[in-house]
Amino acid sequence: MSEPMIVASGLAKGFTLHTQGGTRLAVLAGVDFSVAAGECVALDGPSGSGKSSFLRLLYGNYRADAGRIAVRHRDDWVDLVTAPPRRVLAVRRETVGYVSQFLRVLPRVSARMLVAEPLRARGVAADAALARADALLERLGIPARLRGLAPATFSGGEQQRVNIARGLIADHPVLLLDEPTAALDAANRDRVVALIRAARDRGAAIVGIFHDAAVRAAVADRLFGFAAPSPRPVG
Amino acid sequence: MTATMPINDPPPLLTVDGLTKHYDRHVGCAAVSFTLWPGEVLGLVGESGSGKTTLLACLAGRLTPSAGAVRFRTRAGAVVDVHRVAEPERRRLMRTEWGLVHQTPRDGLRLDVSAGANIGERLLTAGERHYGRIRATALDWLAAVEIDQARIDHRPSTFSGGMQQRLQIARTLVNRPQLVYMDEPTGGLDVSVQARLLDLLRRLVSDLGLAAVLVTHDLGVVRLLSDRLIVMRAGRVVEAGLTDQVLDDPQHPYTQLLVSSVLSV
Numbered sequence A: 001m002s003e004p005m006i007v008a009s010g011l012a013k014g015f016t017l018h019t020q021g022g023t024r025l026a027v028l029a030g031v032d033f034s035v036a037a038g039e040c041v042a043l044d045g046p047s048g049s050g051k052s053s054f055l056r057l058l059y060g061n062y063r064a065d066a067g068r069i070a071v072r073h074r075d076d077w078v079d080l081v082t083a084p085p086r087r088v089l090a091v092r093r094e095t096v097g098y099v100s101q102f103l104r105v106l107p108r109v110s111a112r113m114l115v116a117e118p119l120r121a122r123g124v125a126a127d128a129a130l131a132r133a134d135a136l137l138e139r140l141g142i143p144a145r146l147r148g149l150a151p152a153t154f155s156g157g158e159q160q161r162v163n164i165a166r167g168l169i170a171d172h173p174v175l176l177l178d179e180p181t182a183a184l185d186a187a188n189r190d191r192v193v194a195l196i197r198a199a200r201d202r203g204a205a206i207v208g209i210f211h212d213a214a215v216r217a218a219v220a221d222r223l224f225g226f227a228a229p230s231p232r233p234v235g
Numbered sequence B: 001m002t003a004t005m006p007i008n009d010p011p012p013l014l015t016v017d018g019l020t021k022h023y024d025r026h027v028g029c030a031a032v033s034f035t036l037w038p039g040e041v042l043g044l045v046g047e048s049g050s051g052k053t054t055l056l057a058c059l060a061g062r063l064t065p066s067a068g069a070v071r072f073r074t075r076a077g078a079v080v081d082v083h084r085v086a087e088p089e090r091r092r093l094m095r096t097e098w099g100l101v102h103q104t105p106r107d108g109l110r111l112d113v114s115a116g117a118n119i120g121e122r123l124l125t126a127g128e129r130h131y132g133r134i135r136a137t138a139l140d141w142l143a144a145v146e147i148d149q150a151r152i153d154h155r156p157s158t159f160s161g162g163m164q165q166r167l168q169i170a171r172t173l174v175n176r177p178q179l180v181y182m183d184e185p186t187g188g189l190d191v192s193v194q195a196r197l198l199d200l201l202r203r204l205v206s207d208l209g210l211a212a213v214l215v216t217h218d219l220g221v222v223r224l225l226s227d228r229l230i231v232m233r234a235g236r237v238v239e240a241g242l243t244d245q246v247l248d249d250p251q252h253p254y255t256q257l258l259v260s261s262v263l264s265v
């Protein structure tokens, strides 16, 4: 199972801070990267080196200044850097899942509905999607009494587990994880590690940021390093 | 490795090309172009006076643009130029193919007739004559927008602002248009009512497969409801893209200012 799922080349990303006198931050330059099905790559580097930015580029959330990000979508390759918005949305629906560091809660939407949403977006019937959401939340230790509530009042660790369930439920062929275990205690961390390993074993290509060395050792097949940041003010 | 693109996209619902509206000396909006597909929600943000309401009025066929064209694909599959079709046909399209939710609910309601009559009006003009069915549909819609069904015979002038806004939405959506234009649908409502309305709009959009162009100054609303986002300033589009791209990685100085002015979206 060494079929490449993402092949990025010559990626560059910087930010121009117009509200701060046009300061220019150069974050990434000339990055070449690939990840294959059934492989888990851990992004490694100091704070501010661009790990989260890189993950967001792979999701089409940040826009690259140069380079390409070829994603294997269905039986085709889509370049996320140049793809029109509709294509990026289709890639996210079917191919690339993303677990952000924090859950974005929606007013009045229950945890189980939030988790079921990626399946609903693919046309899975409500009953079936909710049943899978319940099962996954159960595995993540979210009790039944919480599942029907909107997560706005949940603890940080509970919200993060809802977020992980939402990211993992649709069995995306590619998973991007930004510190998925950061807010969790040891028992819950182990549950998440088990789910990540299961996803990898079913053939998902996984790219993640794992600050916890034990988690990283448990899930990652190799590291991909980022150099310390070198902000370069211009003008 | 090739980056071929499968050509399985449905035809667009709305194609806007170089739309421009001048008022005497003022620019209302200028050179606005975009494409909207069935079921897509497009957010439209920009400072006061940037041309959002003007643009919506041109899109909805209520205002004649100075230049440019709006092409709409009807259910029957015909592509019509909204500003070139004959007036009776345009009126028919405005009642059946798309709807406009006004920022001020009073502009979009008939205050002198009951809530039920407000909802039933579009069904009547579409040819429905069976009183019982119209009333049943009106009751269903009152429930859908969370208005007590017992209020069906009350006039909207006796409703709160939030109820009026929800009634306007029911009245606009009752005959299942393909597209709805919404001008600040949550403006002027208190926060808890806003949350309910947003939840309602989210469900309607996904259950009915409705496409929408949504004007709002609330970036949280945009994040929640829209797939794509257009940022306008002084009548022009300064930035456009996927909603989360534009909000998380804004490129234009004005968009950066807009995003940095709110606490967290």
Ligand SMILES: Nc1ncnc2c1ncn2[C@@H]1O[C@H](COP(=O)(O)OP(=O)(O)OP(=O)(O)O)[C@@H](O)[C@H]1O
Residues within 6 Å of the ligand: A015, A025, A027, A045, A046, A047, A048, A049, A050, A051, A052, A053, A054, A229, B248, B249
């Ligand atoms: N949307 C943005 N606008 C402006 N600058 C940004 C934006 N996102 C990231 N940056 C900057 O890019 C640099 C890299 O940030 P990033 O979040 O990618 O680092 P990181 O490696 O994930 O760090 P950490 O380990 O602390 O999470 C930082 O200087 C950050 O301030």
Ligand SMILES: Nc1ncnc2c1ncn2[C@@H]1O[C@H](COP(=O)(O)OP(=O)(O)OP(=O)(O)O)[C@@H](O)[C@H]1O
Residues within 6 Å of the ligand: B023, B024, B026, B027, B028, B029, B046, B047, B048, B049, B050, B051, B052, B053, B054, B055
């Ligand atoms: N009927 C009119 N006659 C003359 N000028 C007009 C007319 N309607 C709007 N304008 C001008 O056109 C510009 C765009 O107005 P528009 O109402 O479209 O802005 P908007 O983006 O909807 O603003 P807001 O967020 O305040 O509702 C403004 O400068 C406005 O003064």
Ligand SMILES: [Mg+2]
Residues within 6 Å of the ligand: A051, A052, A053, A209
């Ligand atoms: Mg980070």
Ligand SMILES: [Mg+2]
Residues within 6 Å of the ligand: B052, B053, B054
């Ligand atoms: Mg306006």
